[in-house]
Amino acid sequence: MPTLNHYLLLAILLFGLGVTGVLIRRNALVILMCVELMLNAANLALVAFGRSGGSLEGQAFAFFSMTVAAAEVAVGLAIVVLIFRHSGSTDLESIRLVGGGAREEQ
Amino acid sequence: MLTLILISLAKVVAILLVIILPLATLLTWVERKQSAVMQDRLGANRADILGLRVWGLFNIIADGIKSFSKEDWVPPFANRFLFNIAPFVGLFAAMVTFAVIPFGPPIHIAGQEIALQVADLNVGFLYILAFGSMGVYSVVLAGWSSNNKYAQLGAMRGISQMISYEVVLGLALVGVVLVHGSVRLPDIVAGQGEHWFGWIPKWGVFTQPLAFLLFLPAAIAETKRVPFDIPEGESEIIGYNLEYSGAKFALFLLGEFIEIVVLSALLATLFFGGWQVPWLADSGFVFGNGATVEMAPLVVTVLRIASFLLKVVFFCWLQLLIRWTLPRFRFDHLLRLGWREMLPLALLNVVVTAFVMLS
């Protein structure tokens, strides 16, 4: 019988994976995916907390966070497409907006 | 616990062996015959066993043997794993959708009530939407793993089409859910057992005509068949299953036919009363003018299951008829139809239904 601690542990590990992904990957798409991973970890924790607290609040929070995540992905992907059109790559390292547009890949 | 598992297993086997697989395999032959009839041809009739032809029914077996004995070709630069699982994903998504469809009234055996439905889920039609959308992965994986630009373009057309029409599909169903006040399919079917003035059954097609008119094309778009077959376009353009051959290609076709059967069952359940027979109550026929015909419970149950099967067969036929009647859409027309015409209508339907239900 899993307890709240188990769910929290799982959520922490998933969140950690998400953080690590955002830090080590350079493909904008994969970074967005890792952000989704973190959001989901948070949702899982919310639902587990709600369950142990005896109300539907956790689930409602998770529901709203899902809608926010969906909106975020729509806009995020639109930006990625824009970046790709601008610099021909989804690699965040190759984009230097401040330095004047796209930089050639070394 | 054990009996419960056994009962569920029996139901799954019954659905697979009585409804889905026989109908889907028969449809492979019916489609050829239907097209032949509509185009003034004879159609498949050559396969024979010892000179026996039975209207070409043996062509089903011949088709099976042919496709399974062909070379199972995997393109050299393909992603083998994804390439191999793609057709199965489609089959799986189509088949599991059937789990929530009630194919008969609850029956009583040895004092136990058994629902003729594999899983009476609380989330009902949301489950259908969830697993219906899993079918897209079959197209995506097939198109991507083939490592072929034409397959990939076909898959992209598939994604755009399927996610566009999924929205319409879901919104059309919202109207039905609003009318019956429940997302559980047994409730929706039970609600359709009532009558107006004792004569007109409260079927979804009468309570939600607009939803039906939106659901049918949207659902056909989900099955990717003519007039919505742009992802595949077998006659001129090339689609996502371009690189497939032999048994795996046959699996794609089988998946398509299973989708037809599932869609027919959905149409019957949501818009045509499911297993309900008009004027047939638990005790027998009760007509609007007060006339009644008493019937044994067993007869009533059999009639109801038969009516469900009949409706499914009818809608399978209707889909074949549509497939061989209409020409294909142009892709921009298809997307415009989905987003600019059907979506606003679906939203309007939801709003109007909600106001009618409130007043």
Place this chain on the structure above:
Amino acid sequence: MEGILFVLLSVLALGGGLWVLLRRSPVDSALGLLTTMVAIAGHYMLLDAPFLAAVQLIVYGGAVIILFLFVIMLLNLRQDRLRARRLAAGRWVYALAGVAVLFCLAGIFLAGGTSGAVDAGPSGTVEAFGEALFRRWVYPFELTSVLLLAALVGAVALTRHAAPKAEDKA
């Protein structure tokens, strides 16, 4: 039974997460993410939240990941080209991330006090959830529609404005 399912789903979720991180091909990453999402939907079922599980499958499985895959195919990103550089420059980041995870872990478990069971709450059925959503949280719910509309308009505007610009340059 529940314990076994929990372990199974957790392994799936974490495996999918690792897959997202470690695969070179973005499509593989997206499929790993899909595995994680489905496993989390399973967790929601275990937590007696069937509505949320269905929404998870519809929103993430049916829309978000499909959208990712669509963009990957649109841009034809077959391989992440940057693997060779990633390892060399990213080593210290690995360490940082590991420390961050450990820090979180330690924080939670040192704080303690979360020994609750997870079968206390009401079941998140469609009826119960709808009741809560449209009574208590009806304003936030309505606001999400504004949010979604804004995102819709934003996404369309972003990609639409770019199209003529790209043509101008070419």
